[in-house]
Amino acid sequence: MARRAFTVIDVVEILVHWHAGRPIGELSSSLGVDPKTVRKYTAPAVAAGLSPGGPRLGEREWAALVAGWFPELVDRAARASTWPEFDAHRDRIKEWVGKVTVSTIHQRLRDGEGVKGSESSLRRYVWANFPDQAAQDMVRVLRGATAPGDEAQVDYGLLGRWVDPVSGRSRKVWGFIIVLVYSRLMFLRPVLTMDLGSWVEAHVAAVEFFGGCPARIVPDNLKTGVVKPDLYDPKINRAFGEFAVHYGCLIDPARVAKPRDKARVERMVPYARDSFFAGRAEEFASLTAMQTDAERWCREVANQRPSRPLERVAPQVVFDVEEAAALLALPASPFELASWSTPKVGPDIHVKVGKALYSIPWPHLGKVLDARQGARIVEFYLDSQLVKTHRRIETGRQTDHSDYPPEKVAFMMRTPAWCRRRAADLGDAVAEVVATLMEVNALYRLRQAQGVVGLADTYGPDRLNAACGRAIRVGDPTYKTVKGILAAGTEHDDDGAGSTAPAAVSAPAHLHGQARLFALDGGA
Numbered sequence: 001m002a003r004r005a006f007t008v009i010d011v012v013e014i015l016v017h018w019h020a021g022r023p024i025g026e027l028s029s030s031l032g033v034d035p036k037t038v039r040k041y042t043a044p045a046v047a048a049g050l051s052p053g054g055p056r057l058g059e060r061e062w063a064a065l066v067a068g069w070f071p072e073l074v075d076r077a078a079r080a081s082t083w084p085e086f087d088a089h090r091d092r093i094k095e096w097v098g099k100v101t102v103s104t105i106h107q108r109l110r111d112g113e114g115v116k117g118s119e120s121s122l123r124r125y126v127w128a129n130f131p132d133q134a135a136q137d138m139v140r141v142l143r144g145a146t147a148p149g150d151e152a153q154v155d156y157g158l159l160g161r162w163v164d165p166v167s168g169r170s171r172k173v174w175g176f177i178i179v180l181v182y183s184r185l186m187f188l189r190p191v192l193t194m195d196l197g198s199w200v201e202a203h204v205a206a207v208e209f210f211g212g213c214p215a216r217i218v219p220d221n222l223k224t225g226v227v228k229p230d231l232y233d234p235k236i237n238r239a240f241g242e243f244a245v246h247y248g249c250l251i252d253p254a255r256v257a258k259p260r261d262k263a264r265v266e267r268m269v270p271y272a273r274d275s276f277f278a279g280r281a282e283e284f285a286s287l288t289a290m291q292t293d294a295e296r297w298c299r300e301v302a303n304q305r306p307s308r309p310l311e312r313v314a315p316q317v318v319f320d321v322e323e324a325a326a327l328l329a330l331p332a333s334p335f336e337l338a339s340w341s342t343p344k345v346g347p348d349i350h351v352k353v354g355k356a357l358y359s360i361p362w363p364h365l366g367k368v369l370d371a372r373q374g375a376r377i378v379e380f381y382l383d384s385q386l387v388k389t390h391r392r393i394e395t396g397r398q399t400d401h402s403d404y405p406p407e408k409v410a411f412m413m414r415t416p417a418w419c420r421r422r423a424a425d426l427g428d429a430v431a432e433v434v435a436t437l438m439e440v441n442a443l444y445r446l447r448q449a450q451g452v453v454g455l456a457d458t459y460g461p462d463r464l465n466a467a468c469g470r471a472i473r474v475g476d477p478t479y480k481t482v483k484g485i486l487a488a489g490t491e492h493d494d495d496g497a498g499s500t501a502p503a504a505v506s507a508p509a510h511l512h513g514q515a516r517l518f519a520l521d522g523g524a
């Protein structure tokens with residue numbers, strides 16, 4: 001128990017009762033003062049020759065005597081043993097008061113000057129010696145009246161612990177609480193985690209519960225909502241910022257360590273804990289059931305209670321009559337929650353978002369992008385410019401081959417369908433060779449088809465078509481045969497009608513076909 005602080009009036013009362021002849025024990029019991037304390041304050045009177053039953057003294061006379069016997073009751077400095085230590089630095093303290101907090105003044109005196117007095121003693125010293133400056137620092141400017149629909153305040157508060165019936169785990173339950181400042185209408189959503197998803201989903205549920213959105217939302221400086229707190233330029237989390245854009249409201253975070261910036265919601269945390277959750281944890285079979293019951297509690301209990309600031313009128317009544325129509329209308333399309341990350345483009349021009357890999361155009365190799373992962377698509381931004389969009393996948397790899405440099409991906413782009421289309425453009429004979437190669441085990445013989453089509457880059461379409469025609473006539477429509485004919489320059493050697501003349505001896509034997517090859521071997 002804290003020690004009782006006596007004033008001149010208290011001591012005068014003790015002396016008046018004592019001088020009237022009351023026993024110390026009776027006086028002590030009547031005034032609630034320890035007998036030793038009574039003796040302490042009556043001792044100077046006894047020493048001055050006063051005794052019980054003597055001539056009566058008035059209160060002013062007793063007060064004058066007490067002021068002389070106990071000067072510390074009149075002069076606060078007289079009873080403070082540490083104040084002389086502070087007096088040695090009076091000028092510096094006077095300079096700091098009103099500019100920095102008393103805590104900072106105490107820290108500077110302690111660290112820089114070796115002052116031993118406590119912070120509470122320094123606080124009393126400042127109030128006694130610099131009352132004007134100290135009082136000025138404590139003055140609070142009252143906020144103007146908030147218009148209907150203008151502001152809502154948000155906070156998290158611990159509701160208690162809950163045993164999940166499914167897993168058997170004991171979990172902490174946090175309460176997301178938002179209060180409309182004008183009507184005091186309240187929304188509560190119990191959550192098990194305070195991550196970004198829960199934070200934004202709770203705001204969406206709140207504006208749907210209200211049937212509209214307030215013009216300004218004042219949240220705490222949690223990382224889920226505010227990445228970097230700053231009085232003039234706070235950095236809002238990207239997903240939370242998208243919520244504000246979607247609903248057309250302003251996010252105005254409270255100042256750090258300034259709970260009065262959201263005093264309306266701060267008062268609701270212990271109320272929600274006591275009225276909604278305390279003693280009821282075992283009633284909830286699931287988190288969903290708890291959240292559903294929280295909305296019922298808001299409608300039937302919290303928002304129906306008489307509110308003292310509203311002159312005992314229920315928040316729901318004030319909301320229905322004055323604030324509901326002032327809220328911003330909800331958008332026609334539902335809000336899509338997206339998560340943001342900052343992946344780096346790797347050497348394979350892919351980035352990792354969640355458990356999936358997505359390709360990025362190769363000029364962005366090594367750069368850090370902003371990735372927005374929505375329900376259906378994933379978007380990638382560089383300096384707020386969209387550089388790539390992919391369909392969202394949960395796992396695996398999503399690759400657009402056009403993101404690779406052309407020379408790196410040319411082979412991968414030459415599919416069987418592409419080979420057939422390209423061969424048809426080069427000539428009928430080329431198309432027939434490619435079709436023959438693709439008849440059986442197309443993927444295994446794809447390289448040959450790609451090679452045949454690729455010979456047009458070296459020898460031209462006309463020569464390639466002629467070489468393919470001769471390879472077909474000799475019964476060996478393969479890549480090696482076509483390339484050998486072109487290398488030997490014999491694609492036109494049998495152009496004469498019905499010609500059966502043997503090919504030039506200088507050409508490789510297999511270019512003459514199977515029959516001629518064996519005939520030559522037999523003639524040898």
